[in-house]
Amino acid sequence: MTQLALVIDLNVCVGCHACVTSCKEWNTSGSAGPMGDQNPYGADPTGTFFNRVQTFEVGEFPNTETVHFPKSCLHCEEPPCVPVCPTGASYKRKEDGIVLVDYDKCIGCKYCSWACPYGARELDEQQKVMKKCTLCVDRIYDMTMAPEDRKPSCVKACPTSARLFGDVHDPESAVSVAIRESGGYALMPEWGTHPANHYLPRRKTRIKIHEDELERADNPLKVDRQLPKPGMAEPTLDDVTTW
Amino acid sequence: MHPAFSVIFLTTLIGAAQGLFLALFTAQSYAAFKLLPQPDAHAFYGQGSLLALVLAALGLGASFFHLGHPERAWRAASQWRTSWLSREVIVLPAFMGLVFLYGLAHWLEWHPVLTTLPGGLPVDPTAILGVAGTVLAFALFVCTAMIYACLKFLAEWHSPLTVANYILLGGASGFTLAAAFATQTAPELVGFLAGWAAIITAVGFVSRCASLYRNCRLKPKSTLRTAIGVKHPKIVQKTQGFMGGSFNTREFFHGKSVALLRSIKWFFLLAAFLLPLALLVIGMQGGAAVLAMAFLIQYLGLLAERWFFFAQANHPQNLYYQSIA
Amino acid sequence: MSPAPTFNHSASAQEIKTTTCYMCACRCGIRVHLRDGQVRYIDGNPDHPLNKGVICAKGSSGIMKQYSPARLLKPLKRKAGAERGAGEFEEIEWEEAFSTLAERLEKIRATDPKKFALFTGRDQMQALTGMFARQFGTPNYAAHGGFCSVNMAAGMIYTIGGSFWEFGGPDLDRAKLFVMIGTAEDHHSNPMKIALSKFKRDGGRFISINPVRTGYSAIADEWVPIRPGTDGALLLAIIHEIIATGLYDREFLVQYSNAGQLVNVDEANDEFGFFVRTEVPTEEACYEPQDKLWWDRTTDRAVVTHKPGADPFLLGEFKLPDGTPVKPAFQLLQERVKDYTPEWAAQITGIPAETIRRLAHEMGVTARDQRIELPIAWTDSWGKEHDTVTGNPVAFHAMRGLAAHSNGFQTIRAMAILMSLLGTIDRPGGFRHKAPFPRPIPPCARTPNDPRAVQPNRPLDGMALGWPSDPDDLFVNPDGSPVRIDKAFSWEYPLSVHGLMHNAITNAWRGDPYRIDTLLIFMANMAWNSTMNAVEVRKMLNDKDEKGEYKIPFLVVCDAFHSEMTAFADLILPDTTYLERHDVMSMLDRPISEFDGPVDSVRVPILPPSGDCKPFQEVLIELGTRLKLPAFVTKEGGRKFRDYPDFIVNWESEPGSGIGFLAGWRGKGGETSLRGEPNPNQWEMYKKNNCVFHYELPKSYQYMRNWNKGYLEWSQRNRITRYGEPILIHLYSEVLQRFRASAQGKGFSRKPPENLKKRVETYFDPLPFYYDPLEAQVTDKHAYPLAAVTQRPMAMYHSWDSQNAWLRQIHTHNYLYVNAQTALRQGIDDGDWIWVESQWGKVKCMARHSEAVEPGTVWTWNAIGKAAGAWNLTPDANESQKGFLLNHLISEELPSGGARISNSDPITGQAAWYDVRVRISKVGAGETAVTSPQFEAMKPYPGMKSRSSLLAFFGGKFK
């Protein structure tokens, strides 16, 4: 059983928002579109986006970590948003685990959004239907596209390749390996939603320099007579004892 | 959560309708056992059912304002296997249908004896419809309440108290309305109805206080630590990725001050419970104006209660939408 | 099971065209997907060497730029009788625009070409605009460099012959330790991100030195918060520690820098401070003859440098046979940094001495112990063959956090010297050049040095911008006063190699040094975010003299959008967007070269021009032709170029030179590269090749290019450089010493005017030194305790993107970020409205607490705040009501002994944006929650589309 998902590597995400607008750009003219914007040129502009990048500060100065945190629908394996939907518009695809909304069925009751602990769904204020990340289902199976393009728009865009895409049920897939080897974790595990999307934590590289590594035998200061050798005539043990 | 007026009216109106119906049928049952005088069926049961029907219809009407696509509302009946909302969508019209038939049977004074119970009690269609209506009224309470109570991460809602409260508050308002209504249509039942209304209001008060007490001691299960998966005692959100608001900031935040929330709480405790209770006790002797007042105040109180019910619910998604910059 | 939402192949596009992005200056390759002639999707071109298929937030939002209601769609002229700045315009036709301009410019050119000034902003066509100005004959031309990062260019190019910015970068493929200083986003936007993530995943260690931790710094393994303007102290202390522990790459310094060269230290001597030479130089060229001396360790006497078998002392003091005391440059450097201890720097920078020491050790030990050795044979300039290319894997990158300070030049010199001490110049794992760099120190281009270079009806006799190597190269009048309106290349800012655009308006308004007639601004928002002191400068643009004439009589603005600047225009020329025109990113300007060789690229029109827009390139060619500027007309004075594409193909630097704007597919059939005859099908060939030409150098030419015989000869053969001489690193800068000596009254060159002697003597120190930024020197730091800086947001380009419906949702207004403790001490809560005051002005804005900012620093995103109504936003838009511009607090001038001097680096004229000192306070009760200052709301202009309050873009469906 396939479960497609994104794995987001917080270790390299610089918070550039490429995934945000490339998602909007693809999807507004795609099967989920248009994705409306209100007051696009006025006060408090607001619109439908499937993916947002947030920023958190962890700790206190000077030990602060700034964490950029992209979030879209996590395509939960036990999606609480699906069973609550009264119309069946929200559903999880058996074949690949993508959680989708059928916009022709959705009545815009918003109940599914209440049932999503992650705040991943957005009601399109113009079309009045619930929308959310489709995992770019209209790209990944579009056979008219080159194989390397059959990836979510956000994944293709991401300049740091912080977004990996693949089957988290296939233990050998790149996403599964990343989760396994880099400490991938799920959000709010306490709800048993089993998000398919995972996050990879920050990892630190440090250098340890031992005191005695600072000076090497070929220290250039010696060449320029700055670390002078003691003179031949200076006293040594040889002058005072024998063994 | 942002309290939506459509849902506030839906739940309070149909709650009162259900309560009213239950009051009617309670009176009928008592009367059947000769514990109460038989009221004028036309006026009391017939018009009473009509009143319940009107309230339920208003509630249903209000609910349409909640939908992005009301014209597709019929689709909402399809997922009764999994969705309490879908169940509500089925049970509400069924309940309304039964109320209609119940009222109609009374109106037409359709009392053929269908069977007799072991105690020799004759059973006519109104009794059958009444029992069925009662089952549906309770089912509807459960459906409505479970829409909220089933959302496990909305801790304020995720409790049997939510179901109890929907039943009790709907019941209280319905019985209070029934008492007020009886002053015009069945004065002989006023004391009985007002008495029950007072009892249910009092129990509702206890149950609602219990849920308030429970809610103020809740510790959120989700924290920023679990929300973003970073283990540190101090995490502060700086940006949420947009500045002009989004669905997630509009739908899940009430945007009101803690002080306002607190005053709404005190208001509804007074208006939905204590004041009506006092008025019911006073009106038990048949004071039409007092009982009408009791219902109006209680209904207002319940609007406030429902507003508070939504506003107090703190959605875990809000962890992700704390700050703009 | 419900079906998938309907999707069919019409979801994708019917047509895909490639071109080059211009949502920022990075210039990634993009694919524009079209559906029914409308843009449906823009993604990164996987076959492009720069971005390899990725794209950024801005690039992905190109659609919203293309269809923005803020676009100017008609040429406009100020309504007769309307006041300038009132925004009252009427539509005109291009013919009227051209004839008005041509008539006016013709008169100026025939009388005094100086009176026409052309300044361009964040554009990518300086080769053409510069050429136009030169052909016109005016010296008054510059682009954004002076207000951008000229300190970076000059500081590094005068030291290592190449620079960060668009001329070189860190080799993160092979680096093990990466130190990023004062960079938020920079031009190499996507490539930097690609490289950074790869670097981290490969286990590299990433240190960021920055007062603020956002963006790139967020993913750094270590964040080193530093007080703004103090990096010089940090870098000098690291140099101190590197030298004290012997962690420098001695062999590299000996062979490839002037570390071992002997400097005359006889104070009495006229030659004091200069290298001693074997003979008097004969050839007047811009390269350095190899006539300096080493003190050889084996023979213990002075020998000519690079003498086979010789090995110089780097430290010590020696006496030449004639008794002249000399010291190796490295010795002088060691003496210079002797007192710059980590403890000293800790006081200034706020970084603990322990950390400074550890940073030095990490750099030094990584460089020394993790040497890279690549099996690439190469030959050095002295003929020595090497079997391998080696490198020390410590890479740096720095940008405006260093550059935008008035001590930036010397700070950047210190950094370049540190990089050199670690042996990381053009070697694997370190800094790598990008063609056309490296160049001689300084590069050969010179400005005229005589006011007579400006003559009526004649092209300027020299380049408007160049690289002075001594006082005689300055562009000054006989009395030492500046020839240029911006005073570039004068004694005030001798090495202002990119001009001082930020002073052009103030100077022209004041008539100091003189009045001009026509100011043409292209692609610069000089009434807003690229001007300091925006409130006053806006008044200057409107100001009239006693006779009621505008002090700047005629203002022409070429812009694509309804920017703040356009309101002040007398004539507006509506430009096309990047999807509607031809463009070249040329070797003559700033190409997108890679480490492995030259790369240039083009844009081709994907869509027809909107409305009556016309590419500015076409405007210049038309004007050049009408004005009969020699480069644009035949001998007989007839039209030489049909249009811009024709110009690009056929123009040659000299008849038959084979050097043109584009390096790819030259020669009749496209058979040659870099040089060759014009190729009539050149555009087609670029188009077929993803709009990019990539010339990969042989491996043996890819490293050590300052001293790589093969490379230098190749570069000379292809006329990328005139000379093939080695380019030694200037630890010790004789160029600076020449200016200092002349200020001290020595030598035969020109002398600075009396009032500037001290200034030149102080700042033109041949060795890097630390000084407080100029503004700090004239500020009471107790009254203004905080440093205020801006940062680039990754999802916005300067002021361009507020018209972009998607991007502006991400940054619709800005806050001032204040360290939480600092704010709380002032009673300022998160989100409070505050006043921010500098000595020069005040703004009202909202504060946000942050733990990711150094306590003495406040910062905000750059250029988010807008003037009301600008960019065709509603007057109540957040940008103007809650957003603010820090520029109001920054002065373009500083008091200087009764006079005024530009708020700039005293060496390069780099605008000192990040020197401003401020104080903050909570607004009084009852003060409105609206940004201050406010300006009268701009109105939309005739011909613009109206803005909608709902947008539901569906490419190719709703037209």
Ligand SMILES: Nc1nc2c(c(=O)[nH]1)N[C@H]1C(S)=C(S)[C@@H](COP(=O)(O)OP(=O)(O)OC[C@H]3O[C@@H](n4cnc5c(=O)[nH]c(N)nc54)[C@H](O)[C@@H]3O)O[C@H]1N2
């Ligand atoms: N406080 C503060 N101020 C700063 C800086 C800072 O860090 N802090 N940074 C400085 C730096 S480094 C720079 S480079 C400057 C940049 O400042 P500017 O060069 O003024 O850059 P932009 O704001 O991008 O404005 C350029 C103008 O070009 C227009 N434009 C966009 N596309 C086109 C086009 O295709 N054709 C034409 N003709 N016009 C177009 C835009 O509408 C805009 O009006 O800002 C400087 N100002």
Ligand SMILES: Nc1nc2c(c(=O)[nH]1)N[C@H]1C(S)=C(S)[C@@H](COP(=O)(O)OP(=O)(O)OC[C@H]3O[C@@H](n4cnc5c(=O)[nH]c(N)nc54)[C@H](O)[C@@H]3O)O[C@H]1N2
């Ligand atoms: N997205 C986007 N990309 C852009 C631009 C844009 O507007 N938007 N503009 C382009 C242009 S024109 C330019 S010039 C480049 C500039 O690219 P950058 O140089 O990266 O731009 P700035 O935002 O000025 O970055 C300055 C950084 O230096 C830090 N800083 C300030 N003062 C100091 C200091 O004294 N010491 C240290 N160590 N750090 C300091 C600031 O906190 C900030 O992080 O970006 C280019 N790329």
Ligand code: SF4
């Ligand atoms: S595109 Fe990649 S790096 Fe940029 S915000 Fe999204 S995930 Fe992070």
Ligand code: SF4
């Ligand atoms: S993230 Fe939310 S919307 Fe997506 S599957 Fe999980 S519960 Fe449903």
Ligand code: SF4
């Ligand atoms: S909003 Fe649409 S998808 Fe969500 S629960 Fe209601 S009908 Fe289902």
Ligand code: SF4
């Ligand atoms: S997978 Fe597609 S729909 Fe989902 S966030 Fe990425 S681009 Fe948007």
Ligand code: SF4
């Ligand atoms: S980095 Fe600049 S050039 Fe590259 S895609 Fe982004 S906006 Fe376009």
Ligand SMILES: [Mo]
């Ligand atoms: Mo810049």
